[in-house]
Amino acid sequence: MSQFVIGxxxxxxxxxxxxxxxxxxxxxxxxxxxxxxxxxxxxxxxGLARIVAHFGSGILLADGQLDRAALRERIFSSAQERQALEAITHPAIRELLRQTCEQAASPYAIAAIPLLAEAGGRQQYPWLDRILVVDAPVAVQHARLMQRDGTTADLADRMIAAQASREERLALADDVVVNDGHPDHLQAEVERLDAVYRRFAA
Structure with missing residues (x-):
């Protein structure tokens, strides 16, 4: 059971x-x-039952699964609907992450939370012992999005703008891994942090 958790x-x-x-x-x-x-x-x-209670059965596929496209349509056309969805899903996601980390057999556990800054940071996740930010310059993010996902420059701009700023994420950080283009350099950084986290966890 891991008592030490990295976000x-x-x-x-x-x-x-x-x-x-x-x-x-x-x-x-x-x-x-x-x-x-x-x-x-x-x-x-x-969670799905609560979503259906709020949004209606029109957001289900014939097999009873969530129709993600229909739901996306609803929440991106209304900030109120997006907040309603987040009020249903976010507490359940946080609880599931916490349980998974607590049950981990490794010396420490990592909760990978892409939207940690947007979701309220430490206030919403008080059980995180440290926060590690994987950081890349905006120009690098932009180039990767266009190369990796084949997005247009405009869509890449909008995807980056829709998230918390780089500064907001870095303000949360206890540790930072800069990933600006050299994957080999990542391995040494991860091994260094792993040693640090194992010491903290012990």
Whole structure:
């Protein structure tokens, strides 16, 4: 059971997945907010029942699964609807992440939370012992989005602008991994931090 938990965050295309993959390779349990977000709205879940109660059965597919496209349409056309969805899903996601971290067999656990700054930071996640930010310059994020996802320059701009600023994320950080283009340099950084976190956890 892990009593020491690191919150890992970073902007879109900053390299969070690459960094978490390297921690995982060192035997560290990763609780992923994206995985938790899917689990809390799975068919038959309490979360999905509450979403249907609020949004109506029109947001279900024929097989009882959530129609993500229909829901996305609703929440992006109304800030009020987006807040209603977040009020249903965010507490459940936080609880699932906390449970996964607590049950981890590794010396410490990592909660990978892409929107940590947007979701209220330490205030909403008081059980995080440290926060690690994977940071990349905006120009690098922009180039990666266009290259990786084939997005237009305009869409890349909007995706970056929709998130917390780089400064807001860095203000949360206890530790920072700069990922500006050299994946080899990431391994040494992850190994260094792993040693630090194992010491803290002990």
């Amino acid at each position: 890992l965050t970073g902007g879109v295309a900053a390299g969070k997945t690459e960094v978490t993959r390297r921690f995982e390779a060192l035997g560290i349990t990763i609780a992923d907010a994206d995985v938790a977000a899917r689990a809390v709205v799975a068919a038959g879940s309490d």
